[in-house]
Structures are given as C-alpha cells and as structure tokens.
Amino acid sequence: MVATEEMMTVPEMAERLRVPTQRAYRLLDEVGIPYVRVSERRIRIPRGAFEEWLTARTFRAERHSETPSL
Numbered sequence: 696m697v698a699t700e701e702m703m704t705v706p707e708m709a710e711r712l713r714v715p716t717q718r719a720y721r722l723l724d725e726v727g728i729p730y731v732r733v734s735e736r737r738i739r740i741p742r743g744a745f746e747e748w749l750t751a752r753t754f755r756a757e758r759h760s761e762t763p764s765l
Contacts, residue, residue: 702731702739711745 703711708728709719720738723730729744 700744701742703742703745705738705740708740708745711749 705719705723706716709716712719712722714722722728723738723740728740728748730738730740732738
C-alpha cells in the first residue's frame with residue numbers, strides 16, 4: 696500500500712541513479728518511474744515501487760566459460 700510505504704524525494708532518487716536532479720525529474724515521465732504528486736510542487740517516489748522498477752530494468756551479463764568446448 697502506497698500510503699504506508701516509505702517514500703523517496705526526487706533528489707534521493709537522483710542520488711540512487713547517480714544522475715543530476717533535473718535529469719531525475721525528466722526521467723519520471725520519460726521512462727515511467729512510478730511517483731505520487733503530493734502537491735503542485737512536491738513529488739514522492741514509493742521506495743518499493745522504485746526498487747522493483749529498477750530491478751526489472753537491470754541487465755546482468757551472463758558468464759561464459761573461457762574454455763572452448765571440444
């Protein structure tokens with residue numbers, strides 16, 4: 696439930712993504728990061744939803760054996 700979930704500010708999200716704050720504001724709509732507008736000038740990001748969003752978009756390289764198959 697969003698009402699009881701821990702929330703992040705946009706600057707906190709920017710720090711987590713290692714991007715400038717202004718870029719973080721643009722990313723909210725550009726890439727569909729879930730957020731809640733709590734007033735005309737205040738946005739909060741549900742931490743759990745953000746972490747799920749980030750995990751779903753994280754790429755992990757598959758490791759291959761360096762020994763050639765015979």
